[in-house]
Amino acid sequence: MDAAVTNKEITIKDVAKQANVSVATVSRVLNGRDRVSDATRKKILKIIEELNFVPSTMAASMVKKKTNMLAVVVPEIQNPFYTAVIGGTVEIANNEGFFTIVISTNGNETEEEEFFESFLSKNVDGIVLIGTHREAGFYRNIRKPTILVDRYINDSGHDGVLIDNYRGAYEATKHFVDYGHERIAIIDGEHDFNDGKDRYWGYRQAMLEGGLTPDPKYHKQGKWLEEDGYRFAMELLQAEQPPTAIFAANNVICKGVIRAVRDLNLQIGEDISLIGFDENELAQFVQPRVTVVARPTREMGVQAAEMLIQKIKGEPKEQAKPKKVILDVELMKYGSVKKLK
Amino acid sequence: MDAAVTNKEITIKDVAKQANVSVATVSRVLNGRDRVSDATRKKILKIIEELNFVPSTMAASMVKKKTNMLAVVVPEIQNPFYTAVIGGTVEIANNEGFFTIVISTNGNETEEEEFFESFLSKNVDGIVLIGTHREAGFYRNIRKPTILVDRYINDSGHDGVLIDNYRGAYEATKHFVDYGHERIAIIDGEHDFNDGKDRYWGYRQAMLEGGLTPDPKYHKQGKWLEEDGYRFAMELLQAEQPPTAIFAANNVICKGVIRAVRDLNLQIGEDISLIGFDENELAQFVQPRVTVVARPTREMGVQAAEMLIQKIKGEPKEQAKPKKVILDVELMKYGSVKKLK
DNA sequence: TTGAAAGCGGTACCAA
């Protein structure tokens, strides 16, 4: 007698009753696999329409053990690099019939762990992960199909989509060298992931090949923050012997550098040469545009989603060996590097 | 005999068996509501730990009819305004024990509908929605707790979190007027949502109050795109009688205007005065910074999430009346408006 | 304090 008016969810049973068939048959037309006579199919379809019935994907997931949900886990949701990756992933996922949960770990290992323990491992079919953890053990514990993006951890046991950070940094630095620069500074951050480390070593290698010795006082390490870019650029540019060129090893550092240059009333490409890593709006807006190592951000998300879905759909056969897909970077010469001599 | 080695998911049954108790008891310690003797509780907890058991939230959701998932639906995931809203929502949601699905409709009504029909209405407890649809009917059909953000539709039957677009535009325009401007242009887009319309009428009102007649040739309507901002600014600035001030009615239009001004080698705040709507990085970077109508973007997501969760947790009592929360905007005077005396 | 058992809303196997 209670809740007569309540918006009671209608279920497959209601449809079956109305249509005078069994739930099994309704289920059949829902899934479209088994054959059902045209007459009953039409009848059922009509009732579904009338009753405005929407099957519970949850109930289905429970028996199928497939949720059709992916998770994409990023350290931070406001950084345009991450939203680009998310965008690429979401697009492919939707095309393939998957929904996507977006989770931000705030670059916090504890939060990351909690998410994995409590939820992900049970309720999604696969994960696109831009990890915060540094130890391989954490990744090996993830027993779901997972693709690591951008930050790759060796021995994690998962596939990865990365870019050639080493080469990007190498090309950038070599460009400086080719244009006659000798006092070339690099602003980066901690080297606890492959990406940051590789960029530094690419820089270093190009220096050495150019007959230059990397000078510690031109290597500024912060935390990969815009503020670091600003602060270190200020320091460098006001030093007794300022560098003639700065390599900003990620997109937000580059922003900071640009601000510093502006605040010191200097001219990019004239008073100081600059190359950034990764496109960013500011860098492309200033005059002259800042030369950057461009990476295919959105494409990384696309690749990751494609690999992930293939893995989910594919045989659960023994995975040969974790596969790394390395996408190309390109040095976009926009004119912020001055030719010396 | 099959699949002996397979990574079989362990369930509540396994735990019960190991602990020599019933599944009911295990469920009790899982949920912590009912009382369980300390001894058994400890025993069970230990086994859970050993077996590394993680309960299936799906199974629980099915009987509880609560998924602990929210959806936030946005037209587009790359726009920083939307990611800020998402960020605010996700933060609150996580604090309150909810996960968040992010869905991008690509500003496409059909995609939006598909999502709602197929999935949302069944599998999430509530929705934060920045809608694409224009008709109230669509919204009335959503029978889940829903908060409309930014774009409000009357008669939708849902609560909303908005900003005072009218006042923002009014203040901006009045600022121009106060500084002696008379030829004041506005670049906006279609008026199919309240936000755009209100901005236009705010502009209009301030003009009239200032004794100025809005001149159609200074009202440029595009599609709210950066490209529109660029194109129309180009047109306006190269006209026979160019305006002395431009009100760019959203963030991306403002970017376009800035680019146009730069490409024409003009000086903001000198050759052309400019006010934008909403903060954007470019506007705050150029020299002088562009005066903007600032709105609390992230805060909108926070508010929406709080209202939503309260609604979900609260009594399903008859909702008095859809509630609109209107957040304040503020004119940030950064110096891009010239005083014409 | 604990256990037995009836679901939640579907799917899929076995029979008819």
Add this chain to the structure above:
DNA sequence: TTGGTACCGCTTTCAA
């Protein structure tokens, strides 16, 4: 081509 029914993994009465 259809129906009956045993689950999926958990929660929640009701009884013990």
